[in-house]
Amino acid sequence: SQERKRKKVGSSDLTFNEIGGQDSAKQELIEALDFMVRHEEIKKFGIRPIKGILLTGPPGTGKTLMAKAAAQYTNAVFVAASGSEFVEMYVGVGASRIRDLFKEARTRAAKEKKDNAVIFIDEIDVIGGKREGGQQREYDQTLNQLLTEMDGIFTSETPRILLIAATNRKEMLDSALLRPGRFDRHIQVDLPDKKGRRHILELHAKNKPLSSEVSLDKVAEESYGFSGAQLESVMNEAAIYAMRDGSGEISQRHLSMAIDKVMMGEKTDRQSTE
Ligand code: ATP
Numbered sequence: 001s002q003e004r005k006r007k008k009v010g011s012s013d014l015t016f017n018e019i020g021g022q023d024s025a026k027q028e029l030i031e032a033l034d035f036m037v038r039h040e041e042i043k044k045f046g047i048r049p050i051k052g053i054l055l056t057g058p059p060g061t062g063k064t065l066m067a068k069a070a071a072q073y074t075n076a077v078f079v080a081a082s083g084s085e086f087v088e089m090y091v092g093v094g095a096s097r098i099r100d101l102f103k104e105a106r107t108r109a110a111k112e113k114k115d116n117a118v119i120f121i122d123e124i125d126v127i128g129g130k131r132e133g134g135q136q137r138e139y140d141q142t143l144n145q146l147l148t149e150m151d152g153i154f155t156s157e158t159p160r161i162l163l164i165a166a167t168n169r170k171e172m173l174d175s176a177l178l179r180p181g182r183f184d185r186h187i188q189v190d191l192p193d194k195k196g197r198r199h200i201l202e203l204h205a206k207n208k209p210l211s212s213e214v215s216l217d218k219v220a221e222e223s224y225g226f227s228g229a230q231l232e233s234v235m236n237e238a239a240i241y242a243m244r245d246g247s248g249e250i251s252q253r254h255l256s257m258a259i260d261k262v263m264m265g266e267k268t269d270r271q272s273t274e
Contacts, residue, residue, distance in 0.1 A: 014068040020203045020228060021196020022062055025189045029053065029066055032185050033074055036162060037116070039155050049155040050185050052163040054124070054178075056170040057189035060229025063166040066189065067120035070164060076116035077159070079105045083126030086142045094127065094142030102149045102161065109159030117159040121146075124165035125172045143174060150182055191227055194220050200228050204235040209242075209249040219255050226262070233265075234258045 016026050035042070036050050053070075055063040064080075071078035081101055086094035105117040121127075127142045153161045165183060167173065177183050192200060198220035205216065223231060237258035242250040 013072055014065060015072055016069045018203060019062050019065045019069060020200030020231075021192035022066070022189060023196075025055075025066065025187050026069075028187045029055075029070060030073065032187075033070055033162075036155070036160070037074060039160065043156060048181060051150055051153050051155070051161075051181060052165060052177075052183035053185045053187060054170070054173075054183040055164065055166040055187050055189050057168065058191055058227060059168055060227035061189045061191060062228045063189050064120070064122060065228075066187075067118060067164045067166070070162070071116075071118035071120075074116045074118065074162065075114060076118045076162065077105065077108045077112055077114050078118050078120065079108065080120040080122065083121060083123035083128070086127050092141060095145035098142060098145040098149060105161060106159055115158050115160060116162060118162050118164060121163070121165045123167065124177070125167045125169045128165075128167075128173050128177045130172060130174050143176070147176055147182070191225065192231075194224075197223055197226060197231060200231045201235060204232050205250075208235060208239050211249040211251045214250065214252050214255065218252065219259070222256065222259050226259075230262050230266070233262045237261050 016030065019026060032050055032053055039049065042049050055066055057063065067080070068078060070076075079101060081097075086097050088094050088097075101119060101121075105119050109115070109117040127146065150163065153163070163183075170186070173183075198216050201216045201219055201223075219234070223234060226234070234255065235258070238250045238254040241254040241257055242248070247254075
């Protein structure tokens with residue numbers, strides 16, 4: 001658990017340059033961050049501050065990377081959790097974990113003398129799902145605690161807490177989370193287009209021996225519909241093929257085989273859950 005914690009907490013050094021494609025999502029996020037750090041002016045103009053940013057879109061498109069880059073960009077400490085971590089058998093445990101998460105962000109920012117703290121909650125839909133007729137009482141408490149913490153974020157106070165959440169299922173979210181003053185900035189992080197796929201492939205090819213005959217354009221074309229996470233797998237699998245057959249570098253054929261493998265892997269995954 002200590003090990004897991006260490007991975008999830010820290011000052012992020014990932015920059016927006018290491019995220020492929022997603023040009024408009026990156027731009028929207030940077031605009032929101034630039035706005036948020038101008039708290040003096042925001043106050044002067046009586047503008048309602050942004051407290052939460054919601055990243056929506058399919059799995060593996062780089063939402064976590066975006067949150068990390070946001071922390072780097074605002075020179076903030078980065079504290080992350082996943083919605084599923086708050087689901088517990090005992091009533092109140094989820095709520096107290098939410099409290100701890102915010103406390104941890106404040107303590108760490110103070111310790112590291114940082115003015116900002118980014119709290120990232122992945123799979124927010126797990127705790128922030130629609131509250132319907134008496135069910136899911138435990139979740140209710142957790143969600144209520146999150147709403148309370150959000151209402152308690154004063155942007156003029158340090159550390160300034162910047163809450164970023166991610167979901168693949170925005171339509172499932174309770175409307176209380178989406179109200180003004182809560183997660184009222186939504187940024188769509190979609191599957192990359194061909195240019196985006198090429199960019200992502202380039203980033204993941206950086207530390208790999210690529211044969212000069214390789215056309216990443218062609219790989220981008222053949223990997224239509226792939227997410228960033230799948231493209232990362234393609235590069236990795238291709239490198240494994242190249243290493244295995246002793247060819248010394250990654251060829252176009254290795255990449256085509258890797259695309260097939262990743263595609264097949266997805267298919268078998270899907271079949272086994274059906
Ligand atoms: P999930 O919804 O499953 O949590 P996510 O959208 O948060 O997914 P990430 O965790 O950010 O996705 O991405 C997983 C991995 O896939 C990254 O660590 C990275 O290796 C790769 N990846 C995904 N998107 C991109 C991208 N746009 N640029 C570069 N790498 C990417």
